[in-house]
Amino acid sequence: MNIINFPKFDEFLSPIMTYCKDKQEHILSETIDAMAMEFRMSDDQKNQLLPSGKRTYIYDRVEWAITYLVQAGLLERTGRSKFKISELGLNELSKMPSKISYSYLQKFPSFVEFKALRHPKKTNSDNSESMTPDEELEILFEKREDLLIQNLLSTLFNIKPADFERLIIDVVLSLGYGKNHEEMARVLGKSGDQGIDGEISQDKLGFDKIYLQAKRWGSKGSIVPGQIRDFIGALTIKNALKGIFITTTSFTKEAKETAIKDNTHKIVLIDGNELAKLMIEHGVGVRTVRNYEAKEIDDDYFESF
Numbered sequence: 113m114n115i116i117n118f119p120k121f122d123e124f125l126s127p128i129m130t131y132c133k134d135k136q137e138h139i140l141s142e143t144i145d146a147m148a149m150e151f152r153m154s155d156d157q158k159n160q161l162l163p164s165g166k167r168t169y170i171y172d173r174v175e176w177a178i179t180y181l182v183q184a185g186l187l188e189r190t191g192r193s194k195f196k197i198s199e200l201g202l203n204e205l206s207k208m209p210s211k212i213s214y215s216y217l218q219k220f221p222s223f224v225e226f227k228a229l230r231h232p233k234k235t236n237s238d239n240s241e242s243m244t245p246d247e248e249l250e251i252l253f254e255k256r257e258d259l260l261i262q263n264l265l266s267t268l269f270n271i272k273p274a275d276f277e278r279l280i281i282d283v284v285l286s287l288g289y290g291k292n293h294e295e296m297a298r299v300l301g302k303s304g305d306q307g308i309d310g311e312i313s314q315d316k317l318g319f320d321k322i323y324l325q326a327k328r329w330g331s332k333g334s335i336v337p338g339q340i341r342d343f344i345g346a347l348t349i350k351n352a353l354k355g356i357f358i359t360t361t362s363f364t365k366e367a368k369e370t371a372i373k374d375n376t377h378k379i380v381l382i383d384g385n386e387l388a389k390l391m392i393e394h395g396v397g398v399r400t401v402r403n404y405e406a407k408e409i410d411d412d413y414f415e416s417f
Contacts, residue, residue: 118160118169119151124177124215129212133205140193142172166401179263180214184223189197192268225260234348249406261388264397268360268384269330279397282360283387283416284375286394289322312356322354323347329361337370340379344370347377358383 127150148158148170155264160169177194181187186201197205201221209216217223268276284290289312310324325343327335340357347355356378362383363371371379382390391397 118157119173121173121176121180124174125181125212125214125216126210128174128177128181129186129197129201129205129208132195132201135202137190137194137196137198138404140171140175140178143178144170147174153168180217180223182266183226183262184217184220186220189266189270192267193241194270196295209230221392223413226320234313244355245408257389257392258396260392261385264388265360265384266365268328270389274327276326276328279391280310280324282396283358283390283394284356286396287390289313292323320354321350321352322356323352324356324358327357327359329359332363334364335359335367335381335383336364340370344374344379347379352377354378356380356382358382358387360387 114151120253124147128143129149131143131146131150144158154169158168158170161167162169162172169215178187181201182189182195185198186204188198189195218227249371268279272281290318309310309326312322312324323346325346327339335357340363343357347353353376357371357379362385368381372380
């Protein structure tokens with residue numbers, strides 16, 4: 113199939129919504145197969161790869177379509193690569209035009225908020241015209257990372273508690289703490305120990321300890337000062353000086369101030385966005401699909417003539 117005639121990602125929006133109207137849970141792979149049938153694609157067409165050679169066009173575009181429908185609130189994620197239609201989506205089906213586009217999604221506040229995440233609105237003068245190519249490239253990478261952060265957090269909300277514990281172990285180990293994975297797993301297994309969820313060896317001999325608390329919450333609600341004070345109390349009971357409080361949600365301003373004002377303990381707070389960024393930075397739960405190189409003139413080479 114000529115890529116010019118290949119369905120764009122927003123051409124999959126309406127068929128995916130129709131496909132999900134049965135209210136059942138669906139997975140990405142079966143949805144891709146269904147969309148291939150919907151557009152009557154041949155095997156060659158289904159297997160056509162992006163220039164990176166890492167994934168197919170249909171995989172990439174169906175996945176993006178699902179992601180945007182989730183961000184609009186029309187679909188909801190139920191697990192790893194799993195989703196189903198939401199109540200909002202069911203209500204919208206009867207009012208939805210036969211073909212919906214990217215612009216249609218902008219009627220939903222959650223989608224507008226998602227697209228505006230960390231990026232100011234353009235002015236009438238269009239700031240992009242004053243940007244250098246390097247600046248525009250940086251913004252593109254930031255947008256891609258923002259989306260990855262949101263998808264990581266959605267995944268964390270749906271994994272099993274034991275898997276979340278394993279993930280926290282891997283993140284902490286990637287930062288250089290803990291003697292080995294077996295020791296970390298054993299220690300973190302002692303849940304509910306006076307408000308302490310984990311004990312981390314800061315050095316290989318285990319002399320210096322850092323205590324850990326991990327809270328996996330949904331997107332609603334934040335960690336409040338009382339929970340920080342409880343953690344401080346638990347550290348005091350342990351005669352500990354250092355602690356890390358990790359959550360998939362956020363900390364209120366007052367909770368952050370409570371941690372800062374504690375002069376006895378050194379407490380590091382890691383919210384959901386920071387946790388996702390650490391996962392990306394240290395390669396926990398993510399993989400590289402393509403490397404890009406930005407090149408420039410080598411002045412030293414030409415000056416050597």
